[in-house]
Amino acid sequence: MEVTIRICECLHEEAGTDLIKVPIGDRETVDTLLIKxxxxxxxxxxxxxxPRTGGLREDFDILLNGRSxxxxxxIHTKLKNKDELTISSSETE
Numbered sequence: 001m002e003v004t005i006r007i008c009e010c011l012h013e014e015a016g017t018d019l020i021k022v023p024i025g026d027r028e029t030v031d032t033l034l035i036k037x038x039x040x041x042x043x044x045x046x047x048x049x050x051p052r053t054g055g056l057r058e059d060f061d062i063l064l065n066g067r068s069x070x071x072x073x074x075i076h077t078k079l080k081n082k083d084e085l086t087i088s089s090s091e092t093e
Contacts, residue, residue, distance in 0.1 A: 001025070001081035003033065007044070008088040014043040024079055030062060031075040033085070048087060061090050 002023045007015045022036055038045035048060045055075065056062065062069045063086040069077045079085075 003028075003079055003081075003083045003085060005033075005037065006084065006086040008086070010089050011044055011047060011087060014047045015041050024081070028079045029075070030064070030069055030077045030079065030085070033079060034075065044087075059090050061088050062086070063088060 002021050005020045005022060007018050007020065009018070012018055020037070020041070022033060022040075024033065034045060034049065048057060048062075049055065050057050056070075062075075064072065064077060064079070065084055066086075069075065
């Protein structure tokens with residue numbers, strides 16, 4: 001099982017790419033996925049997460065299949081095979 005993560009243009013340098021595929025387990029959530037992603041692209045995670053709270057910085061959003069995770073269960077949103085996440089800037093690029 002895997003998910004695809006699309007990275008907004010403003011974060012391509014931190015991520016080193018615009019698309020990342022990550023294997024996931026049965027009970028994977030957005031926060032555990034971000035931990036995995038942090039091992040692979042620590043600069044990306046540092047840019048997106050607030051180090052004081054562990055939550056998303058105000059100027060970024062994560063969409064799960066086109067829907068903001070904030071309207072689901074935040075970073076505790078469960079993932080399933082072939083989900084597509086988009087890390088995007090909350091501001092217009």
